[in-house]
Amino acid sequence: MQGPAVFMDISLEDQALELRKYFKSLGAEISEEKSPKGVEDDLHKIVGVCDVCFKEPSESDIEAILNSIVSIMVSIPLERGENLITAFSQRLAKAPGPRLAMIALQSFWRLYNNLEPNSTLRYHVYYHVIELAARVGAVREVFTGVDQLRKEFASCPPSNEQMQKLYRLLHQVLKDNNSELAAKVMIELLGTYTDENASSAREDAIKCIVTALADPKTFLLDPLLNLKPVKFLEGELIHDLLNIFVSENLSSYLAFYKNHKEFVHSQGLNHEQNVKKMRILSFMQMAEYNPVLLFDDITSELQIETQDVEAFIIEVLKTRLVRARIDQAQRVVKVSSTMHRTFGQTQWEQLRKALIEWRLNLTETQEAMNSVTAAQIEYAAQQKA
Structure with a gap:
């Protein structure tokens, strides 16, 4: 079987011709003759059979062939660029196995990165990059x-x-x-x-x-x-x-679920997970207005057993939405801070009040420091005298 050609220091037309011959040698339904319509038409024909290269035993050869196709794509103006990119993506999606699929993704990503920043084709390439990346579990890579x-x-x-x-x-x-x-x-x-x-x-x-x-x-x-x-x-x-x-609180959710079970499940929501989240949200609401929460109030409001309170509080602390500590002796949870579930007019007013107090405290501290500094300077002057 003929090996893949190396496309170095040859014109784009000759490069396209060599690709035609290469794919023909692998049994692809493509002519070895140049298209009278030009390189772009050659490229469309080549892209239409490019998945045949996945027959190659060498991964490096496959990568070289795909990169050769990419090099032509980024070197010529494409009148039918969107169609070409879609076709290229569809062919690359046929790569068998995760390793070849990753090579296909890398070639397509290389195409994206070599297009001019103002090219309208970048969007189309990026869209298909995401599709290919999803196939190999590499979406977060792009x-x-x-x-x-x-x-x-x-x-x-x-x-x-x-x-x-x-x-x-x-x-x-x-x-x-x-x-x-x-x-x-x-x-x-x-x-x-x-x-x-x-x-x-x-x-x-x-x-x-x-x-x-x-x-x-x-x-x-x-x-x-x-x-x-x-x-x-x-x-x-x-x-x-x-x-x-x-x-609202956990009781409100449980009442809703009782009346609309089928609806909740039809949305793909998990009832137990909903209950877990609503317990945390309900606790946040309780903590917002009560810095000290009794075990009895927690078990009643959140519908959990007393022996489960400590484990629940640990789960709440993991969210980093609440800062608190458990006092087992007094059977209370002492809250030092909590995030607001909602942030409306009341919360803005509270924030404004806190900022004003903070500014006043800074002013008082600055004035006190100025007084101390002045006293030190006066004392030093007296000592000199």
Whole structure:
């Protein structure tokens, strides 16, 4: 079998011709003749059969061939670039096994990084990069967060519809193994809707709520209520459930679940996990207004046994939302600080009051230090005299 050609110091036309011959030698349905329409047409024909290279026994040869195709792609203007990229992605997705799939991903990622920052094709390549990365469990290798995503497309922002499509894909590939990041992506997606089209985002809004509720690390849910698409869900059961997690207690959730069991399960939510999260949220609410909590109050409000209080408090402390310590002798939990479940007008006023007091304390401390400094200077002067 003919080995892969090495494309060094030859024109793009000759490079395309050598690729045609190479794939023909592997049994691909492709002509060895150049296309009269030019290199781009050659490239379309080559991409159409490029998955044949996965027959090669050498991984380095496969990588070299794919990189040769990439080198032509980034060297010529592409009139049908979006179609070509989609076709290339579909062929690379046929790579058998995780090792070859990773080689395919690396080649596609190389294509992305070699396109000009202002190229409109970068979006299409990135979208398919995420699809390929999901196949090999490497999404976090190419996507680290929404801030990074904004930087990627700063020079050539995609359309609103394109970003919505990308956010949906990212949510889909992240939701099962990184629910926290998936929730952030979905919030970004909902933020792309305006007053005019928010009503059309119903499905996205429901996914956003469900993802946030299911995420064991997400406890501050109040911001979701301000998203326009979520507001359009007012009056629906999913919005009622969100409100319970935002501001109500465990008893409220249990009453909701009793009346709407089928609905909760139909959303893919786990009742036991919901109860666990609502216990923590209810405790946060109790701690917000009571720096010292009796064991009896905790067991009653959270519906747990006395012997389970210590283990529960340890779970709460792991969230870092509450700082507290257990006093077994007095059978109380002493709270030093807690995060607010909601942050409304009352909390802003409390923050304003705390900042004013902090500023006054700083002023008093500064005045005291000035007095001490002046006294020291006066004393030193007297000693000199």
